[in-house]
Amino acid sequence: MGARALDVLNVRQHWRAASTSGNTNTGSIEGPHDDVHVRCGFPMQDLSFAAFYPGFWLHHANIDR
Numbered sequence: 001m002g003a004r005a006l007d008v009l010n011v012r013q014h015w016r017a018a019s020t021s022g023n024t025n026t027g028s029i030e031g032p033h034d035d036v037h038v039r040c041g042f043p044m045q046d047l048s049f050a051a052f053y054p055g056f057w058l059h060h061a062n063i064d065r
Helices: 002-009 014-018 030-040 054-064
Strands: none
Touching: 030 054
């Protein structure tokens, strides 16, 4: 996952690194971001509950960093 993070930092156009629009998730932070949600399991995988879980906010604060 470290190599993917480095690839994202080297993307010149921010929208390509911050979305999956127009690509196959190559060089996008969305892939590793989604992996964290999946690996954490419930409630991080469930859109109805994820935002109520403190780990959600820690994860998103780190992604924004």
